[in-house]
Amino acid sequence: MLTTKRKPATVGEILVEEFMRPMKVTQAALAEAMGVQRNHRRNVTAATALILARVFGNSPDFWLNVQRRSDLWEAMNSPRERERIERAKPLGAAA
Secondary structure, three states, X not given: OOOOOOOOOOHHHHHHHXXXXXXXXXXXXXXXXXXXXXXXXXXXXXXXXXXXXHHHOOOHHHHHHHXXXXXXXXXXXXXXXXXXXXXXXXXXXXX
């Protein structure tokens, strides 16, 4: 489980700071390379991870892990989600 209090970087932040800026790639150029609309902003799915991996020459696991860390942090730091999580009981205790 994530133990950090600091919010992890999002996929968008990683894309811009670690890939697009250093490579001098525009949003339009990236969208064209990916075959998506320029305003495509969604969570990374398995298919999107495969596309990003192909475009940037890295692994789909990299992109899925960035998304996973962000999703976990959001769930753990949302009062509503935290309440739901804390209501859950281990099967041994629930039976």
